[in-house]
Amino acid sequence: MTSHLRTLPLSLPPVHGETIGSYLNRLADANHLAIGHLSFLIGPNRRHRRDDNRVGYWTPAALPRLAILTGRSIPALLHAMPALAAVREPGQRRPPLAVEELAEPRRRPACRLCMAHRGIHGLVVRSTDPHEGVCHRHRIWLLGGDQHDLSALPEITSADRRHRRLVRRRKDPFITVDYLHARKITAQWFREADPSPLHQRWNRRLGTLPEDPYGDPHRPDEDRIELATYPETTTLTSLFASPHWRGHHGLRAEAAQRLAIAVQDLPPGLTAGWRHPQADRA
Ligand SMILES: [Zn+2]
Numbered sequence: 001m002t003s004h005l006r007t008l009p010l011s012l013p014p015v016h017g018e019t020i021g022s023y024l025n026r027l028a029d030a031n032h033l034a035i036g037h038l039s040f041l042i043g044p045n046r047r048h049r050r051d052d053n054r055v056g057y058w059t060p061a062a063l064p065r066l067a068i069l070t071g072r073s074i075p076a077l078l079h080a081m082p083a084l085a086a087v088r089e090p091g092q093r094r095p096p097l098a099v100e101e102l103a104e105p106r107r108r109p110a111c112r113l114c115m116a117h118r119g120i121h122g123l124v125v126r127s128t129d130p131h132e133g134v135c136h137r138h139r140i141w142l143l144g145g146d147q148h149d150l151s152a153l154p155e156i157t158s159a160d161r162r163h164r165r166l167v168r169r170r171k172d173p174f175i176t177v178d179y180l181h182a183r184k185i186t187a188q189w190f191r192e193a194d195p196s197p198l199h200q201r202w203n204r205r206l207g208t209l210p211e212d213p214y215g216d217p218h219r220p221d222e223d224r225i226e227l228a229t230y231p232e233t234t235t236l237t238s239l240f241a242s243p244h245w246r247g248h249h250g251l252r253a254e255a256a257q258r259l260a261i262a263v264q265d266l267p268p269g270l271t272a273g274w275r276h277p278q279a280d281r282a
Helices: 020-030 035-042 062-070 074-080 082-086 098-102 112-117 154-169 174-192 197-207 222-228 230-240 251-258 277-281
Strands: 106-109 125-128
Touching (some): 020 035, 020 125, 062 074, 074 082, 154 174, 154 230, 174 197, 174 230, 230 251
Antiparallel strands (some): 106 125
């Protein structure tokens, strides 16, 4: 039954890639409704966190109700929030594949400058894949908790461009799993390997970031390590995504060459990683 529903007085558009929880909370805030009440109008009465992006408990009736409340078409809502496509009748739900669970996008605040430019001042959380780590308009890092200015780190923005091109050529979600594997290796090198030319690069990048008021300057947190090692992580991602180099005896030499270091300076522990058989169809 949707006959008694009316469009909300302030029916904000969703931001592309916004989490469902973020959008519902912004709608509720703008219209001075409790999130539980807005949720009840859609169907399941539930408090949504802003980083919530699951619809496992929604029935298909929720989509037309959300469309009426927001004054937007169902295709427009699905385009902005692809997670809504998972709405199914209870019997049709399938469990996620292991690779989908591994590659689940992170939820991070949208670029604060882009949002301000659009006149949005509340918190907008987006579902962000690793190749969407940079706002290229504002040169801002988006993968971590803090949105760092990348003006002094052009290699990070270039790495993100390479990463985006790679994702366009290869199939998700496998490329995300390659990225996560590469990130694990570079983080291990950062923490455990003997000092190498790579550490000089990473420490120089970390030195451009503002001091972390809550952190130990000698032990940067995971978010900062991910930023500092991002160009090298992207280089390894591209290597792991290549069927030619998977299991190849020359993998270490190729990695060293792509990282522009001598092979004896490459820390140990490089493996081609886990691949799903379907990945080779990409
Ligand atoms: Zn921006």
